[in-house]
Amino acid sequence: xxxxxxxxxxxxxxxxxxxxxxxxxxxxxxxxxxxxxxxxxxxxxxxxxxxxxxxxxxxxxxxxxxxxxxxxxxxxxxxx
Numbered sequence: 001x002x003x004x005x006x007x008x009x010x011x012x013x014x015x016x017x018x019x020x021x022x023x024x025x026x027x028x029x030x031x032x033x034x035x036x037x038x039x040x041x042x043x044x045x046x047x048x049x050x051x052x053x054x055x056x057x058x059x060x061x062x063x064x065x066x067x068x069x070x071x072x073x074x075x076x077x078x079x080x
Contacts, residue, residue, distance in 0.1 A: 002049075003072030004042055008035055014065040017054040028065075035069060044071035 010027045014020060020028055039048045048071030053060035 001068075002070035002075065004044060004048075004070065006038070006042065006069050007066045008038065008069060009064065009066040015063050016060060016065055017052050019065065031067060035067070039069055039071065042069075042071075044069075047071060047075075049075050 008031055010024075010031060012024060012027050014024050014027070035050060048069055051068045051070065052066065
């Protein structure tokens with residue numbers, strides 16, 4: 001999908017974006033605080049995409065919340 005592709009995965013078990021509750025919101029907020037730091041360390045200075053599949057129809061195959069960070073090239077604007 002991209003030259004740079006890595007995952008950010010919380011230790012706390014959350015099945016997907018649909019499973020985020022007020023109890024987990026701090027975990028998710030922390031993830032979004034560190035994503036820019038990791039992206040910069042990986043050389044993604046011109047931007048990156050953050051994606052999370054939620055449910056079978058989206059292609060989620062691992063029942064644990066995780067975020068794909070993609071970059072290192074001009075991303076296709078079409079999401080399909």
